[in-house]
Amino acid sequence: MSSRDTILATLRANRPDPAAHELPPVAVLGDMDAGKARFEDALQLLGGQILLPQEGDTLATAIARRFPDAKIICSAVPDFEGTIRLEDVTSPQQAAATDVLVVRSPFGISEMGSIFLSEAQLNSLNSAAHLTQHIVVILSEKNLTANMHTAYVERPEFHTANYGVLMTGPSATADIQGVLIRGAQGVRSLSVWWE
Amino acid sequence: MKVKPVNHAKAAEEFLDDAPHLTFHDERLWDMRQKRDQQMHLLPEWQELRSRASAIKEHTLANLPEYLEQFEANAKKNGIHVHWAADGAEHNRIVGEILEKHGAKSLIKSKSMVTEECDMRAYLEPRGVTVTETDLGERIQQLDGQMPSHIVVPAVHKLVPDVAKIFAKNYNTDPNDNSPQSLAESQRMAARPVILTADAGMTGGNFLVAETGTFVVCTNEGNADLSATVPNLHIATLGIERIVPRMADMGVFIRLLSRSALGSPITQYTTHFRGPQKGGEMHIVLVDNGRSARLGMEEFWTSLKCIRCGACMNTCPVYRRSGGLSYGAVYSGPIGAIIDPTFNERKYSTLPFASTMNGSCTNVCPVKINIHEQLYKWRRVLAEHHELPFVKREIMHMAGKLMGQPTLYRTAINGTEVALSTLPRFVLYNWLNPWGKHRELPHPVKQTFHSWYKKNRLKDKKESQGGKA
Amino acid sequence: MKIGLFIPCYIDAFYPNAGIATLELLEKLGQDVEYPMDQTCCGQPMANSGCNSDAAAAEALFVRNFAKYDAIVMPSGSCTHHVRDNFDAIPQTEEVKHVRKNTFELVEFLHDILKVEEFPWAEFPHKVGLHNSCGTLRALRTASMSELGEPYFSKPMDLLTKVKGISFATPKRPDECCGFGGTFSVTEEAVSARMGLDKVKDHYQAGAEYIVSADTSCTMHQQGCAERGGVPIRFIHIAEILNGARS
Numbered sequence: 001m002s003s004r005d006t007i008l009a010t011l012r013a014n015r016p017d018p019a020a021h022e023l024p025p026v027a028v029l030g031d032m033d034a035g036k037a038r039f040e041d042a043l044q045l046l047g048g049q050i051l052l053p054q055e056g057d058t059l060a061t062a063i064a065r066r067f068p069d070a071k072i073i074c075s076a077v078p079d080f081e082g083t084i085r086l087e088d089v090t091s092p093q094q095a096a097a098t099d100v101l102v103v104r105s106p107f108g109i110s111e112m113g114s115i116f117l118s119e120a121q122l123n124s125l126n127s128a129a130h131l132t133q134h135i136v137v138i139l140s141e142k143n144l145t146a147n148m149h150t151a152y153v154e155r156p157e158f159h160t161a162n163y164g165v166l167m168t169g170p171s172a173t174a175d176i177q178g179v180l181i182r183g184a185q186g187v188r189s190l191s192v193w194w195e
Numbered sequence: 196m197k198v199k200p201v202n203h204a205k206a207a208e209e210f211l212d213d214a215p216h217l218t219f220h221d222e223r224l225w226d227m228r229q230k231r232d233q234q235m236h237l238l239p240e241w242q243e244l245r246s247r248a249s250a251i252k253e254h255t256l257a258n259l260p261e262y263l264e265q266f267e268a269n270a271k272k273n274g275i276h277v278h279w280a281a282d283g284a285e286h287n288r289i290v291g292e293i294l295e296k297h298g299a300k301s302l303i304k305s306k307s308m309v310t311e312e313c314d315m316r317a318y319l320e321p322r323g324v325t326v327t328e329t330d331l332g333e334r335i336q337q338l339d340g341q342m343p344s345h346i347v348v349p350a351v352h353k354l355v356p357d358v359a360k361i362f363a364k365n366y367n368t369d370p371n372d373n374s375p376q377s378l379a380e381s382q383r384m385a386a387r388p389v390i391l392t393a394d395a396g397m398t399g400g401n402f403l404v405a406e407t408g409t410f411v412v413c414t415n416e417g418n419a420d421l422s423a424t425v426p427n428l429h430i431a432t433l434g435i436e437r438i439v440p441r442m443a444d445m446g447v448f449i450r451l452l453s454r455s456a457l458g459s460p461i462t463q464y465t466t467h468f469r470g471p472q473k474g475g476e477m478h479i480v481l482v483d484n485g486r487s488a489r490l491g492m493e494e495f496w497t498s499l500k501c502i503r504c505g506a507c508m509n510t511c512p513v514y515r516r517s518g519g520l521s522y523g524a525v526y527s528g529p530i531g532a533i534i535d536p537t538f539n540e541r542k543y544s545t546l547p548f549a550s551t552m553n554g555s556c557t558n559v560c561p562v563k564i565n566i567h568e569q570l571y572k573w574r575r576v577l578a579e580h581h582e583l584p585f586v587k588r589e590i591m592h593m594a595g596k597l598m599g600q601p602t603l604y605r606t607a608i609n610g611t612e613v614a615l616s617t618l619p620r621f622v623l624y625n626w627l628n629p630w631g632k633h634r635e636l637p638h639p640v641k642q643t644f645h646s647w648y649k650k651n652r653l654k655d656k657k658e659s660q661g662g663k664a
Numbered sequence: 665m666k667i668g669l670f671i672p673c674y675i676d677a678f679y680p681n682a683g684i685a686t687l688e689l690l691e692k693l694g695q696d697v698e699y700p701m702d703q704t705c706c707g708q709p710m711a712n713s714g715c716n717s718d719a720a721a722a723e724a725l726f727v728r729n730f731a732k733y734d735a736i737v738m739p740s741g742s743c744t745h746h747v748r749d750n751f752d753a754i755p756q757t758e759e760v761k762h763v764r765k766n767t768f769e770l771v772e773f774l775h776d777i778l779k780v781e782e783f784p785w786a787e788f789p790h791k792v793g794l795h796n797s798c799g800t801l802r803a804l805r806t807a808s809m810s811e812l813g814e815p816y817f818s819k820p821m822d823l824l825t826k827v828k829g830i831s832f833a834t835p836k837r838p839d840e841c842c843g844f845g846g847t848f849s850v851t852e853e854a855v856s857a858r859m860g861l862d863k864v865k866d867h868y869q870a871g872a873e874y875i876v877s878a879d880t881s882c883t884m885h886q887q888g889c890a891e892r893g894g895v896p897i898r899f900i901h902i903a904e905i906l907n908g909a910r911s
Contacts, residue, residue: 014491186417599721
């Protein structure tokens with residue numbers, strides 16, 4: 001008998017009575033506020049930033065101001081130029097040279113300040129989102145969902161994307177004597193630009 | 196030769212001797228517990244979340260074979276190769292074969308307690324595979340040749356100078372670097388080239404979703420995402436108990452996991468892997484390693500609900516004052532003490548006794564595992580299986596006899612030298628001796644309550660009843 | 665209501681004043697109390713060590729001593745917890761069930777059964793820190809626990825606030841276990857003693873002159889740690905304060 005069959009047979013023999021353990025219906029609990037303010041508070045708590053436009057700003061000028069030293073600004077969206085387009089980045093090794101990656105997220109979660117990215121937004125180069133030094137995420141207020149329950153119930157991406165990451169602020173660690181450090185292994189900063 | 200039980204008490208005593216490390220360890224983990232409390236207070240539905248998480252997990256465990264089959268079918272449909280490992284050896288063999296097939300010599304991996312269980316690095320490295328842990332804490336532990344001391348913060352028992360020394364030896368950095376920021380930066384700079392040239396990536400995982408064939412990985416550093424997406428070969432290892440039925444169930448668990456673990460609402464990265472990336476290959480190894488047997492243990496199967504948040508460790512006053520390494524096991528703290536004996540009853544027979552059974556663990560557990568009650572039950576099982584030290588067993592046996600005989604007991608207790616006159620003195624003396632090592636003994640009294648009552652109440656009663664009683 | 669008084673072995677031998685105060689207090693409250701002279705132990709030390717079968721003789725004797733009472737009261741949370749929740753080394757006869765169902769820790773008996781509104785004789789002009797044993801806190805549930813985020817309640821505080829002149833110190837970690845843990849105090853003496861020292865320091869730094877508790881086993885251990893560690897704090901059983909002790 002294969003290990004698979006042995007494991008399944010042992011589980012069948014050993015399990016508690018299924019009739020005594022009903023599956024509860026899907027829960028949609030908690031605060032249903034799907035607002036921008038809640039999203040921003042949550043994002044900032046986890047070290048994310050809001051890229052605020054100044055008078056007359058475009059995304060390009062806002063990025064130039066926020067990242068004055070950035071040499072390679074990679075765009076994954078049609079409406080922003082950057083210095084290189086993500087379609088022209090062919091390998092993780094090339095993606096690792098990126099200073100700023102600009103992407104559009106299909107939805108955000110107000111409870112957590114999370115944004116979602118999948119291969120659809122990353123031109124199937126998923127590592128680009130983590131190898132870039134900084135990431136700027138374009139997000140629309142109308143694409144906010146209230147909390148984790150509503151996100152999983154409402155968003156089809158969780159059923160369709162092969163790779164789907166909820167990013168909530170930048171990479172972080174507190175593994176050295178409990179000191180919180182932003183920008184551990186992945187992005188050093190994550191900024192949201194409202195459209 | 197029979198394996199010796201872990202000497203938790205002795206290891207703890209050594210841990211306690213180092214004041215700076217002890218103080219930091221206790222306060223850091225207590226701070227995580229308090230941050231967890233703050234998050235709990237923000238969510239009026241916290242207890243309902245716990246109840247639901249527990250119910251979903253219990254249902255899933257009772258239907259585990261069906262959900263695993265459903266997961267497997269969906270994962271395969273999505274192009275994932277699904278493997279089943281009965282134990283650690285089979286797990287390691289499977290991973291080794293996949294790597295060999297691809298000629299992979301360099302493996303980057305994120306933290307996975309299952310690979311620790313299987314002692315995978317020790318298997319792969321002699322076979323020519325360089326394994327690099329990418330989680331900062333786990334990497335520190337790997338470089339120091341230690342097991343993780345905590346399931347969420349593996350190097351929580353170390354201070355900045357400890358890390359500086361380890362990095363200096365391995366990364367040629369300044370041994371006196373006292374800045375956590377610059378040390379973390381050293382790790383980033385050292386890890387990047389390894390990540391970019393690795394042949395294969397490996398991750399653990401927090402959840403399997405039967406409905407979609409997805410596995411979900413929660414990290415803060417982004418190292419799991421790097422490990423999974425930079426190389427074209429991704430192997431994931433998960434215990435078979437990690438499954439939930441529906442994607443919508445993830446809402447309950449994600450809302451509880453990081454809040455319970457670190458006191459942050461969510462991990463920085465919550466990643467859903469449903470299939471290989473473009474041009475890539477994805478494998479998942481479903482590991483049993485004792486879990487299917489544990490499911491049959493009437494008093495202990497609910498320990499399989501565990502989502503590895505570490506909240507029980509953070510709140511445990513014994514864990515905070517003894518450190519994870521003192522448990523001598525992959526899983527430490529309260530959850531370790533109830534699952535380790537299922538791996539090796541004799542070796543871990545001491546761990547259920549490394550607890551005051553205060554019950555804090557049970558009440559912070561996001562999936563409501565009755566940890567302290569299982570500790571109590573394990574003590575019984577271990578006593579029945581003769582896994583208690585001889586002296587302790589004898590003392591309890593004699594004490595039990597004595598407590599059943601009031602006249603003998605009264606003789607023993609009078610003079611307040613409890614039991615000393617009836618129990619073999621050397622046994623009792625040796626066993627009770629540690630009380631006085633860091634503590635004073637109670638003060639002797641003139642009379643016991645029993646004598647006082649006899650003098651002050653029975654006499655009255657006799658008089659009032661005309662001396663009949 | 666006929667009350668059987670159980671005095672745990674360590675109170676009998678080392679802290680008789682806590683036992684005397686319990687008895688006198690119940691008498692002051694007009695209760696008919698008897699102390700069966702043949703009592704020994706509830707069986708907890710053996711059961712907690714895993715040696716449940718060795719607890720059988722003590723449990724059987726306990727039932728022989730107390731089955732005839734309407735209520736069994738004891739100034740100990742951990743013994744009550746054992747009798748109520750774990751007392752299963754002997755067959756569960758009707759007698760045993762009666763005993764288990766009608767065993768009360770002193771505070772819950774005063775608070776829930778007698779519903780005492782005042783202790784006119786009690787005055788304690790000191791700052792005290794309340795130590796809730798883990799048995800009372802998380803098993804008997806005589807106070808809210810920080811782990812659950814539930815609304816605040818505390819039966820011992822409800823009683824203590826009825827005492828004239830008393831004031832309270834709040835330690836930083838009020839719900840943290842003090843490290844006694846029965847045989848744990850011996851088998852894991854280093855961790856146990858450290859927990860005890862941390863506990864008494866926490867109370868002392870909060871300004872407590874006394875640590876008051878419904879569990880003398882905890883305070884016996886804490887006192888030992890305080891005396892060895894040079895922490896000048898005193899210990900008293902809640903029954904003594906409620907019975908009118910002034911110091």
